Structures are given as C-alpha cells and as structure tokens.
Amino acid sequence: MQYRSTRDFRKTVSAAQAIAQGICEDGGLFVPQSIPHLEWKDFEQMRKLSYVERAETILAQFLTDFSAKEIHSCVQAAYTDQKFPGGPAPLSVLQTSSCTMYLLELWHGPTCAFKDMALQLLPHLLTQSLKKIHTDKTAVILVATSGDTGKAALEGFKDVPGTKILVFYPQNGVSPMQKRQMLTQEGSNVAVCAIEGNFDDAQTGVKKIFTDETVRHALDAHGMMFSSANSINLGRLLPQIVYYISAYCDLMNMKKISHEGMKINISVPTGNFGNILAAYYAKEMGLPVNRLICASNANNVLTDFLRTGVYNRNRPFYTTISPSMDILISSNLERLLSSLTESDIQVKEWMDALVSCGHYQVDSQTLSNMQSIFWAGFCDDTQTSAEIRELYQTENYLCDTHTAVAVNVYKQYVAATGDRETPAIIASTASPYKFADSVLKAITGRVSSDDDFAKIHELSAETGTQVPRPIAALQDKPVRFSDSCKPAEMFRKALELTGADV
Ligand SMILES: *Cc1c(COP(=O)(O)O)cnc(C)c1O
Numbered sequence: 001m002q003y004r005s006t007r008d009f010r011k012t013v014s015a016a017q018a019i020a021q022g023i024c025e026d027g028g029l030f031v032p033q034s035i036p037h038l039e040w041k042d043f044e045q046m047r048k049l050s051y052v053e054r055a056e057t058i059l060a061q062f063l064t065d066f067s068a069k070e071i072h073s074c075v076q077a078a079y080t081d082q083k084f085p086g087g088p089a090p091l092s093v094l095q096t097s098s099c100t101m102y103l104l105e106l107w108h109g110p111t112c113a114f115k116d117m118a119l120q121l122l123p124h125l126l127t128q129s130l131k132k133i134h135t136d137k138t139a140v141i142l143v144a145t146s147g148d149t150g151k152a153a154l155e156g157f158k159d160v161p162g163t164k165i166l167v168f169y170p171q172n173g174v175s176p177m178q179k180r181q182m183l184t185q186e187g188s189n190v191a192v193c194a195i196e197g198n199f200d201d202a203q204t205g206v207k208k209i210f211t212d213e214t215v216r217h218a219l220d221a222h223g224m225m226f227s228s229a230n231s232i233n234l235g236r237l238l239p240q241i242v243y244y245i246s247a248y249c250d251l252m253n254m255k256k257i258s259h260e261g262m263k264i265n266i267s268v269p270t271g272n273f274g275n276i277l278a279a280y281y282a283k284e285m286g287l288p289v290n291r292l293i294c295a296s297n298a299n300n301v302l303t304d305f306l307r308t309g310v311y312n313r314n315r316p317f318y319t320t321i322s323p324s325m326d327i328l329i330s331s332n333l334e335r336l337l338s339s340l341t342e343s344d345i346q347v348k349e350w351m352d353a354l355v356s357c358g359h360y361q362v363d364s365q366t367l368s369n370m371q372s373i374f375w376a377g378f379c380d381d382t383q384t385s386a387e388i389r390e391l392y393q394t395e396n397y398l399c400d401t402h403t404a405v406a407v408n409v410y411k412q413y414v415a416a417t418g419d420r421e422t423p424a425i426i427a428s429t430a431s432p433y434k435f436a437d438s439v440l441k442a443i444t445g446r447v448s449s450d451d452d453f454a455k456i457h458e459l460s461a462e463t464g465t466q467v468p469r470p471i472a473a474l475q476d477k478p479v480r481f482s483d484s485c486k487p488a489e490m491f492r493k494a495l496e497l498t499g500a501d502v
Contacts, residue, residue, distance in 0.1 A: 001064040003030040003234060006338040007348040014065045016132035019125055019235040020139070022228030023210050028348070029331070030234045031338050036061035038245075038286040040260050047249040051088045052079050054249065055121075055242045061285075062238050063125075065132060074124035078239075083120060084108045085469075089243040091250050092428075094395050099420045101410065102256075103403070103428040104247050111181060112431035112468050113324070114275065115152035118231075118239040122153075123160045125235045126227060130162060139227045140219065140498050141165040142209060144202035146271060146324045147174040148430065150192070151181040153229040158187030165229070166191045166497050168202045171484060174323055176452045177434050177471065184477035191497045194484035198317055200329050203272075205490040206230070215491065224498060231274030232331050240278030245287055247425050256423055265424040267293035267410040269402040270302060271325035273332035275427060280336060280373065289373075290422045295409035296378040297322045302330055306376035309367035311350075312359040321381050321438040322401040324430070329354070337362070340369050375417075377409040384408065385442035388432075392443045398463050400430040401438050433459065433471045 002012035007028030013021070018030035038061075046054050055075045056068070063071055079088045086108035094101045109116025130139060141163060143153045150167040157165040167182060171194040174182075182192045195202045209215055210226055219225060231237060244266060251257050251264065266289060268276040276294055283289040296303050298318040305311045313328040320326055338347050353360040362370075379387070387404040391397045399407065406426050414420050432439045436455045440448055444462060448455055453475050460467050485493050 001036070001062055002033045004033055005029070005344070006031055006334050007344055007351065009344040014132070015063045015234065016065050016129035019129040019233065020133050020135070020225075020227060022226065022233045023207065025211065027207065027211050027351075028344075029232050029334055031335050032062060035281060035284040042286075043245075043249060043252065046245070047252045049249075051242075051246055052076060054246045055079065055239070058242050058245060059238055066128065070128055074121060074128060077124050078121035083110055083116075088117065089246055091247060091254075091425075092397070094391070094397055096395060098411065099414050099424065101407065102247070102251065102423065102425050103397075103399070104243060104425050105428045106243060107429060107431045109152075110155050110470055111148070111151045112434050112470060113148035113152060114427065114429040115148045116155070117243060118236045119149070119152040119156040119229060121239045122229060122233065122235045123156045123163065127160065127162060129235075135225065137220075137223050137225045139163045140224050141227055141229045142206050142494060143167045143229050144199065144206040145169045145174075145182075146199040146326060147178040148324045148434075149230060151178065151185070154182060154185040154187070154190050154192070157229065158185065158190055160189070164189045164191075164224075164498060166193065166494060168193055168195050168206060168490060170195055170198045170202055173198050173319060173326060175435050175437070177436065177456075177474075178323070180452065180474050183479045183481050184474055185480065186477075192481040192483070193493055193497075195487055195490070196484060197487045199327055200317070201487040202490075203230070203329065203331065205487050207232075209491055209494050212491070215495065218495065219498065222499065230331075231272050237274060237278055237281070237332075240275055241282045241285070244279050244282040244425070245285070248287055251423060261288045263288040263290040263422055265289070265291050265293060265410070265413070265419070265422045266427070267295055267406045267413070267424060268427040269295045269322065269325055269406040269429055271327040271330065273302065273330040273336070275429070277332045277335055280339075283373070284339070290419070291375045291413070292373055293406075293410055293413050294374050294376040295406040296376070297325050297384065297405055298378065298380045299326050299328060300378035301328050302333070303376040303378045305333075306370055306374050309362045309364070310359065311354065311361070313354065314358040321384060321435065322405055324402055325405065336370075337366070340366050375413050377412045379405055379408040379412075385438070388439055388442035392463070398432045398439070398443075398465055399428060400432040401435045402430050403428040431468050431471070432465075433468055
C-alpha cells in the first residue's frame with residue numbers, strides 16, 4: 001500500500017515515510033492510494049477477537065511495510081489494561097423514550113479523551129517508521145491543540161527516545177483542566193507554549209513551520225526532523241478506524257445486528273474532521289453504514305458545508321463549552337474531498353481558494369455524493385447543557401459537553417428523518433470530568449466555587465461517579481510551563497525550544 005498527497009497524486013511514499021513525515025512538502029495530506037476491503041466473513045472472524053487483535057487485523061491492511069510482529073508489538077504496548085482500565089472502547093447502551101443509542105466511550109485512556117486511542121499508539125508507530133526509513137534523526141513533534149490533542153500527545157511521547165515534543169495551545173481557548181493537564185506535564189523531552197490567538201492560528205502556524213524550507217534545513221543540520229501528532233498525520237487516523245469496526249463487532253456479539261450487512265448510523269462530535277473521517281474510511285472498507293452524522297457546536301462551518309456545498313470560514317469564531325470543536329478550518333476535510341473527487345488538481349484548487357479568500361464551493365456531483373453519506377447538524381451551548389441535564393436526569397448517564405453535542409444532533413437527525421430503527425453509535429469523546437465546570441452547571445444549574453478541583457469533587461459528590469485517576473492526580477503536580485507567544489513568533493519559539501538556530 002502506497003500513500004500520496006491530496007494535492008499531487010504523482011509522488012507516492014510508504015506508510016512509514018508518511019507517518020515519519022506527517023505532512024507532504026506541498027502542504028497536502030497523505031492519503032491511501034486505495035482503501036482495503038473487508039468481507040462479511042472478516043467481520044464474522046473479528047467479532048471473536050480482542051480489541052488488540054482486531055486492531056492488528058485492520059492496521060495490517062494499511063501498514064503493508066510493517067511486519068505482523070512489528071504491528072503486534074506496537075498495538076500490544078499501546079492498549080494495555082493499565083493504560084485503559086475500562087477497556088479501550090466499551091459501548092454503553094442508552095434506551096431513551098425516542099431512540100436507542102450505543103455510546104462508544106473512547107475516553108478511558110491516560111488523558112481521558114478519545115485522542116488517547118491514537119496517541120498511545122502513534123509514538124510506537126513513529127519510532128518503528130523512523131527505523132524503517134533509516135534515519136537516526138530526532139523527531140521533533142510539533143502540535144497545535146484545541147485542548148485534548150496536546151495533553152494526549154505529551155503523554156504518548158514523554159521520554160520516548162529519539163523524540164522531542166512541543167505543544168502550542170490557544171491561551172483562552174481550553175478548559176481549566178485541559179490547561180492544567182498540559183502545564184503539569186512530566187518528561188524531559190516536552191515543552192508547552194500558549195498562543196495569543198485561537199486554534200486556527202495555532203494550526204496554521206504549525207503547518208507553516210512544517211512546510212518552510214529554511215527551518216527544515218536548520219533542523220536537518222542539527223540532526224532533527226519535524227513530524228506531526230495532529231490528525232493530519234496518517235498515524236493518527238489509522239488507529240481511529242479500528243474502534244468503529246470493533247464497535248460493530250461488539251454489536252454483533254450483543255445480537256443487535258440481525259442480518260448480514262445490517263447498517264448502523266454513527267454520530268461524531270466534530271472539529272478537525274479527523275474522528276469522523278476515520279468512520280468514513282471504515283465505511284469505505286466495508287463497514288455497513290447508513291449515515292455518518294457530523295455534529296458541530298456553534299462553530300457550524302461543517303453543517304453549512306455539508307448542507308450547501310459552500311465552505312466559508314469568514315464568520316465569527318465562538319468560544320464554546322465544547323472547546324475541542326472550536327475550529328473553523330477542518331483540516332481532514334481535504335482527505336474526504338480527495339476520496340470523493342479522485343482529483344488532486346481539484347482539491348488543490350479548493351484548498352488554495354480557502355487560503356486566499358477563505359471560501360470555496362464544491363460542484364453539485366461532489367455535494368450529492370457527500371449528502372448520500374453524511375447528515376449534518378449543530379447545537380449551541382444552551383442546547384448542549386440541556387442535553388447533558390436531560391441524559392443525566394432521565395437516563396442517569398453523565399456525559400461531557402462534546403458527547404452531548406453528538407447526542408443532540410443525533411436526536412435532530414431522528415426527528416428530521418424518522419429513522420429510529422437503524423442502530424446508532426455515538427462517539428463519546430471525553431470524560432465529563434475534563435469539563436467539570438460546564439457539566440456541573442448543566443446538571444445543577446449552580447455556578448460553583450472558583451477552584452477547579454473543588455468542582456471536580458463537587459461533581460463526584462453530586463452524581464456518585466468517580467473522578468478518573470489521571471485527573472485526581474493532577475492536584476499535587478507542580479506547574480512546569482508558563483511560556484506564551486504571538487502566532488507570528490511560533491517560528492522562533494520552535495527553533496528556540498529545539499535548539500536549532502537558523
Ligand atoms: C478532538 C476532539 C473532538 C473533535 O475531533 P476531530 O477529530 O477534531 O473532529 C471532539 N471531542 C473531543 C473531546 C475532542 O478532544
């Protein structure tokens with residue numbers, strides 16, 4: 001299996017090269033040249049396997065330059081019981097009066113967000129990849145985060161030999177607990193810096209550094225190379241395909257799939273379009289999917305796009321209670337467009353237009369293709385809070401703000417289409433304790449004390465649920481980082497922190 005740039009199909013690379021490099025030199029993203037296909041018998045086979053074995057089966061189809069033994073050792077090291085005490089991706093069944101939902105809880109890992117599913121595996125894949133491409137360079141991982149990727153990447157890469165990691169986060173765009181998680185990060189190869197701007201500024205800055213020739217040469221001279229832990233890295237996407245297929249196998253085992261090829265719906269709270277893109281790839285591989293439901297918050301650029309075919313980032317940016325979805329430039333959409341159009345020239349044209357004027361419009365064929373697969377909706381903070389309260393009061397299920405958006409939009413889908421029979425998987429992307437302030441306010445209506453940890457204990461006392469261990473442990477950890485810079489200074493910061501002067 002070879003991988004090519006969304007903006008230039010002529011040049012292809014191996015999976016190892018794509019993972020090591022992170023992004024293409026031309027600014028495009030690496031995509032598989034073809035999507036491997038699963039037969040029904042493969043699902044029958046995989047339903048009998050453990051999560052780790054399912055992951056090995058699926059990854060082997062994409063990582064054709066890795067041996068089975070290499071894949072096994074990577075996957076085995078990532079999804080241990082110690083790191084995922086509740087299992088990597090358990091399903092919780094919610095039977096409401098209007099519909100049944102299967103919440104795919106992806107937040108039982110070390111940082112309590114779904115990013116762990118990929119970022120516990122990526123460092124192993126990356127270290128293997130560096131060996132395969134015969135480089136002895138240190139990989140400098142640059143990360144732009146809307147809150148959860150930063151911590152998950154820091155935790156995944158801390159003290160991994162041959163790597164350094166630098167995380168940029170929007171100064172006023174993350175939850176207090178997300179910030180605390182990052183600023184107390186341990187490890188000798190880690191650094192964290194605030195940006196005086198929003199996530200889009202951070203992501204654009206990081207992409208620019210990646211594709212800058214001068215910086216690349218400076219790093220090269222110091223025996224270093226950049227790589228990415230953002231969802232632009234192929235190594236982030238592949239592990240995310242696994243849990244959708246695994247969830248289907250679990251539904252088969254729960255006897256919820258009554259016949260061969262029975263379709264499901266999947267609702268995903270979406271920001272950078274990475275998680276839902278993995279669901280799309282799973283569908284392309286043969287996962288029986290009726291609709292992928294793209295759920296957004298007030299930053300509803302994707303809702304408009306999937307409804308009208310016009311992508312327009314020229315709009316107000318809202319800071320919401322689901323901060324990991326506060327994004328106006330969804331990078332991974334480029335991969336979807338590449339798959340739908342099969343045209344590098346067309347995708348490059350749209351992406352250039354996005355940079356130069358902030359908008360583009362897809363042709364009617366592409367729009368109708370998208371609409372046959374995706375359904376899109378959004379909800380604001382008031383609706384999100386109401387959804388958290390309702391789920392808690394009627395189902396005794398406590399969910400975080402991002403998951404609540406996916407639930408709300410799924411209910412909108414059911415109301416609009418009448419489709420309540422198709423089993424629905426809801427991607428549950430974070431522990432409610434990461435957003436304790438908003439969750440507590442939603443269920444009690446009270447504005448509580450200022451102290452972040454007091455809120456966490458209050459949420460626990462109020463609901464009788466347990467504070468996840470990694471979050472409770474933060475209380476005693478010292479703050480290690482206090483750097484901040486303007487978006488234009490990210491270059492300098494990156495060089496300063498890597499020690500490679502131009
Ligand atoms: C990152 C994140 C999202 C958005 O996922 P994308 O892959 O960026 O679309 C949703 N919820 C939570 C909790 C997240 O951390």
